Amino acid sequence: MTIATSAGGAIASPAGAQDADGALTISARGVSKRYQSFAALHPLDLDIRRGEVFCLMGPNGSGKSTFIRILAGYLAPSSGTVSICGYDIVTDGLSARRLIGYVPERVPLYNFMRVEEFLRFAARLRGVEERNVSREVTRVVELLALGEVVRKPIRTLSRGFRQRVALAQALVHDPEILVLDEPTNGLDPRQIMETRSLIRTLAGRHTVLMTSHILSEVEKTAHRVGLLLNGKLLGVRGISEIDDLEAWFLSVT
């Protein structure tokens, strides 16, 4: 089979890319991260299904960002394997990273570029074919409502627009998986609602893995939730299975 993107790329999927019903996009097995004697992440297993919004929840310093960075290919795990649609994130990193759109917690943008210029740069970097670059940039500009700032220098943008530009660069190659680290961090209430709405819109077409430490956000956005504490995955539940997220959170932690 092939994994195709509307951005013009199509890469062959390796054998065993998915589970029996063809629904897995992310599969982590025994993934851990150590910094000398400190274990930032204890070995954990996690499967994330195609099209779902999965939220990793936990307090600050619980290992959420470490896990997300391993999935995005920024950090190498100390042990274990991560499969992205069948591609190992370490041994077949280029193929795996091609399928991921990633927004780190601290929005990384080049302030010397204009918005459109930055999105074109991101599209080319992610392998969007040259003839499709303009089309894909226009698509994400419309999706993220960036029309009014598209020609502005990034350094002049507000926090909300910077977050939207970061989301746009992650979506510009139409990735299979969207990885968002604290996507509403630092936004005002209106921007938070817009971002949540956008994430719900993206579900189905994209698999979304996000982190949050805000319970109400998790309830309103995620299909399933995993709870991390001190680098240990304490449990995974469907959001519909949890009557009271706060009570579950307190009982587990």
Add this chain to the structure above:
Amino acid sequence: MRVLGVLLRKELQATFTSPIGFTIIAVFLLVMGYTFSLTLIATRVANLNYIFHQIYVLSILLVPAATMRAFAEERATDTLELLLTSPIQETSIVVAKFLATFTLILGMIVGSAVYAVILGVYGDPDWGPIYSGYLALVLLAAFLVSIGIFMSSLTENQVVAAALTLGIALMLWYADSVSGMLPSPFDSLALNLSLIGHFHPLAIGSVFLSDIGYFVTLTLLALFLTIRRLKAR
């Protein structure tokens, strides 16, 4: 190659929209113009030997300022995370950064060719040492840029990156001076590592493959270590 082109264009844009790039060029041209005029008036000799050594010193002082932001700034602003999670090879990122800063320094060196033209118009210089001198400057620039980029990959503090680059360049500059104080075989090792020891022969017209090999080897080694540093994450 397409990705390398995309990254190089971005690096050149970052280099030439930064005040650091223009400040470095301005300082270089100001100091060299001043030095060239004084040297020519004082010696009335049609060669660039003295100028090449001036550029050598100035390069050691200015290149760290040009390379310090290469990775340190990307690390501090988290844009390195953006690059390293994109489907591109670390080699492309390093080569693009090297070529962009090398282009800036090369532009300064090419700008200094006006002194050779002036000598050619008003005098009768021996062109051999001038050609080999420019070869020495290009090799020196490549070496210093690669060292600077490697140091920048080790820290997110630009000042620390610049200081480390300057420190290494100065230590290599004076390596032959300390060789007499070292026991064998470290004395010959220090002598062979000497930066000025490999630059000076080229600058005065004596072209040895060993000197060219010194610069090429250390440049490639520094770039290789930078790539390794990016991969080890």
